[in-house]
Structure formats: structure tokens, C-alpha cells
Amino acid sequence: MVQETGKYTVITGASSDIGYEAAKAFAQRGKNLVITARRKDRLEMLKQEILGKHPDLDIVIRSTDLSVPENAYLLYEGLKSYEIETWVNNAGFGN
Numbered sequence: 001m002v003q004e005t006g007k008y009t010v011i012t013g014a015s016s017d018i019g020y021e022a023a024k025a026f027a028q029r030g031k032n033l034v035i036t037a038r039r040k041d042r043l044e045m046l047k048q049e050i051l052g053k054h055p056d057l058d059i060v061i062r063s064t065d066l067s068v069p070e071n072a073y074l075l076y077e078g079l080k081s082y083e084i085e086t087w088v089n090n091a092g093f094g095n
């Protein structure tokens, strides 16, 4: 599938399970991605897996701990230069 040049989908909590699979699903639909979580090694693994199938996509990694409120602002501010089409706030945990 051809990517929509310039537009990005942000997925928080992309290092495992729902976020990880959601990232692959968006990539399958030709979306450039910004993937975030604390575990950078897992984000790198996801990036390589996606690029193996979709080498034309741009996959941007942002490793951050979103339990620190300041980091949420820094993430958002740091992405201002990207044209964000969709933002999936998936990071979290269950009790």
C-alpha cells in the first residue's frame, strides 16, 4: 500500500500487546508512525519488523515515561513539526 506522505499516526504504549499490534495494523494501511513507550529496545524491534514489510514508511521512536506529566507535554511539543493524523492514547496499565 502507498503511504500518505507526511502524515503520521502516534501510538503510545507501542512496545507490547495492543499498542504493538495496533502499530502494525496502521502500518499495514500505509501510515507513517510515531511509536512511544519506555522500553526502547522493544520499539526498535517493532520498527525493524514493520520496515521489513513496509520499507517506504517512516517509523519514529520516542522513548519516554508518561507517568511523569511533564514528559507528556515534552512528547507533544517535540512532535509539533509532524503532521499528526491520528493519536492513539493506549499507554497504561490495568489493576
Ligand SMILES: NC(=O)c1ccc[n+]([C@@H]2O[C@H](COP(=O)([O-])OP(=O)(O)OC[C@H]3O[C@@H](n4cnc5c(N)ncnc54)[C@H](OP(=O)(O)O)[C@@H]3O)[C@@H](O)[C@H]2O)c1
Residues within 6 Å of the ligand: 012, 013, 014, 015, 016, 017, 018, 019, 036, 037, 038, 039, 040, 042, 064, 065, 066, 067, 068, 090, 091, 092, 093, 094
Ligand atoms: N488488554 C486488555 O484486556 C485491556 C482491557 C481494558 C483496557 N486495556 C488498556 O489498553 C491499554 C493497552 O493494554 P495492553 O493489554 O496492551 O497492556 P500492556 O501489554 O501492559 O501494554 C501497556 C503499554 O503501555 C506502555 N506503558 C505503560 N506504562 C507506561 C509509562 N509509564 N510510560 C510510557 N508507556 C507506558 C507499555 O510500555 P513500556 O512498559 O515499554 O513503557 C506498553 O507498551 C492499556 O491502557 C490498558 O489499560 C486493556
